Amino acid sequence: MSLFKWARTKSPWIIHFNTGGCNGCDIELVAALTPRFDLERFGILLEGSPRHSDMLAVTGPVTLQVKDRLVRIYEQMPEPKHVIAIGTCAISGAPFQECYNVHGGIDTVLLVDAYVPGCPPKPEAIIDGIAKLIQKIKEGEGHGKRK
Amino acid sequence: MSYGSTIKVPLGPQHPALKEPGNFLFEVDGETVVDVKPRIGYNHRGVEKAFELRTYIQNIYLAERICGICSDAHTTCYTQAIEELLGVEAPPRARYIRVIIAELERIQSHALWVGIAAHEIGFDTLFMYVWRDRETVLDLFEMISGNRIHYAMNTIGGVRRDIHAAMVPKIKKGLDFLEKRLKYYLDVVQTEQTILKRAAGVGVLKPKDAVDLCALGPTLRASGINNDVRADDPYAAYDEVPFNVITHDGCDVSSRMLVRCEEMLESIKAIGYALDHMPEGVIRVRVPMKVPKGEVVSRVEAPRGELIHYAKSNGTTKPERYKVRSPTLGNIPALCKMLLGGYVADIPIVLAGIDPCFSCMDRMAFVDVKKNKGWNWTMQQLRRKYAKK
Numbered sequence: 412m413s414l415f416k417w418a419r420t421k422s423p424w425i426i427h428f429n430t431g432g433c434n435g436c437d438i439e440l441v442a443a444l445t446p447r448f449d450l451e452r453f454g455i456l457l458e459g460s461p462r463h464s465d466m467l468a469v470t471g472p473v474t475l476q477v478k479d480r481l482v483r484i485y486e487q488m489p490e491p492k493h494v495i496a497i498g499t500c501a502i503s504g505a506p507f508q509e510c511y512n513v514h515g516g517i518d519t520v521l522l523v524d525a526y527v528p529g530c531p532p533k534p535e536a537i538i539d540g541i542a543k544l545i546q547k548i549k550e551g552e553g554h555g556k557r558k
Numbered sequence: 559m560s561y562g563s564t565i566k567v568p569l570g571p572q573h574p575a576l577k578e579p580g581n582f583l584f585e586v587d588g589e590t591v592v593d594v595k596p597r598i599g600y601n602h603r604g605v606e607k608a609f610e611l612r613t614y615i616q617n618i619y620l621a622e623r624i625c626g627i628c629s630d631a632h633t634t635c636y637t638q639a640i641e642e643l644l645g646v647e648a649p650p651r652a653r654y655i656r657v658i659i660a661e662l663e664r665i666q667s668h669a670l671w672v673g674i675a676a677h678e679i680g681f682d683t684l685f686m687y688v689w690r691d692r693e694t695v696l697d698l699f700e701m702i703s704g705n706r707i708h709y710a711m712n713t714i715g716g717v718r719r720d721i722h723a724a725m726v727p728k729i730k731k732g733l734d735f736l737e738k739r740l741k742y743y744l745d746v747v748q749t750e751q752t753i754l755k756r757a758a759g760v761g762v763l764k765p766k767d768a769v770d771l772c773a774l775g776p777t778l779r780a781s782g783i784n785n786d787v788r789a790d791d792p793y794a795a796y797d798e799v800p801f802n803v804i805t806h807d808g809c810d811v812s813s814r815m816l817v818r819c820e821e822m823l824e825s826i827k828a829i830g831y832a833l834d835h836m837p838e839g840v841i842r843v844r845v846p847m848k849v850p851k852g853e854v855v856s857r858v859e860a861p862r863g864e865l866i867h868y869a870k871s872n873g874t875t876k877p878e879r880y881k882v883r884s885p886t887l888g889n890i891p892a893l894c895k896m897l898l899g900g901y902v903a904d905i906p907i908v909l910a911g912i913d914p915c916f917s918c919m920d921r922m923a924f925v926d927v928k929k930n931k932g933w934n935w936t937m938q939q940l941r942r943k944y945a946k947k
């Protein structure tokens with residue numbers, strides 16, 4: 412394993428972006444970082460800037476207004492980059508399907524590496540999803556590209 | 559000190575201060591904010607239209623998902639509106655359960671806010687402490703309803719799950735622990751220099767401005783104005799459950815913290831009372847699928863302030879028009895007023911001070927083009943009025 416890959420899988424930095432969800436997934440993602448669940452023990456850090464992050468955690472369905480911003484944030488991230496869709500909204504847009512301002516799930520815009528279902532998923536599930544994605548990166552999978 | 563020229567600083571929609579997309583354009587002169595332009599709508603999904611496409615029963619789940627933090631306030635408001643249209647009333651036990659869930663949610667939401675506010679001023683220790691204790695409430699929710707965030711307790715005509723006798727001691731135990739912790743936080747908020755230095759005298763909203771700009775909820779109460787739907791227009795069982803409306807007249811971020819901390823203590827008392835005095839009986843009545851023609855407005859005191867739902871039915875199984883006015887939208891003009899004249903460094907904490915919830919707010923604007931225009935105009939007026947100071 413190269414040094415870069417080792418560093419990346421040991422301590423991936425995450426940027427979180429809500430594309431129009433109801434907030435439920437966001438607070439569960441934040442809860443995953445707080446003492447009871449403590450995502451940071453895996454070396455995972457929540458970052459504010461896309462330029463410093465390796466993973467994009469997206470919650471919520473993609474609304475029309477936010478779509479371009481989502482792509483822009485994704486493009487600002489350095490390669491290789493990975494996307495993780497958190498919550499049913501981010502996966503398929505449900506329960507906001509048929510809403511006129513909803514584009515759909517995240518995978519209608521970006522290539523997604525890991526999906527965490529649930530409305531909202533429990534922090535344990537989010538941690539499991541991220542751990543699986545790390546495993547995937549270790550094995551050399553994961554897209555890291557734009558659709 | 560003025561530098562003569564101003565610089566425009568955009569903030570958002572993805573920004574570290576808030577977990578949700580909101581965009582603000584600040585105009586700054588040196589270190590001072592001279593103009594604020596909020597741009598909302600990143601979270602707009604079109605929920606109001608979606609209400610019209612779904613049946614009344616399906617809409618309970620949609621109402622819940624307007625917002626993840628105050629989901630119970632939305633469903634309470636929704637079910638109350640439809641119950642009024644149907645002419646039914648929730649049984650007494652259901653009304654008590656609604657109070658218990660609403661107050662638990664208030665604790666959960668305010669605790670979340672205290673954590674976020676501490677995080678905004680760089681006091682992450684408090685953030686982590688508060689969020690650790692907040693898990694107690696979430697555990698209670700999980701025990702009562704099976705889910706941590708969307709509890710899905712309300713239904714038209716009552717509630718879906720009962721609070722059994724075996725749960726009561728567990729709830730009380732959790733509340734006792736919380737009460738101890740909250741008293742400690744109340745002390746921290748009042749005495750800790752890290753907080754006082756950043757929060758006292760910041761983001762001032764004078765009582766007159768608060769009323770003029772229609773501020774709501776804890777933001778309004780922290781400007782010394784006694785206003786709470788639970789007391790003014792009691793719904794559920796609030797006419798029977800005693801509680802105090804908390805006000806503070808500091809008008810700044812620090813009193814907003816105090817109001818929220820003390821409200822949590824009040825909520826604990828209210829839940830304790832409700833648990834002891836819950837009447838026996840059924841928890842829901844059956845209601846027909848079709849709702850008779852009519853119009854109704856329903857109000858609820860959500861954790862962030864007064865929440866208004868409006869429903870119009872046309873005698874079928876789907877509403878003809880549904881409208882939601884969430885507290886955050888009402889607080890935005892007041893927020894602009896608070897930010898003006900403040901320092902750039904204080905922006906995050908003042909922004910967080912109203913506890914903005916964009917997912918609540920963003921489903922309503924832009925549906926009605928006329929209304930949207932009217933709103934912009936008001937904002938410009940506001941700017942003309944205050945920017946020159």
Ligand code: SF4
Nearest residue numbers: 432433435498499500
């Ligand atoms: S999946 Fe559920 S909890 Fe998550 S953003 Fe969507 S509606 Fe909210």
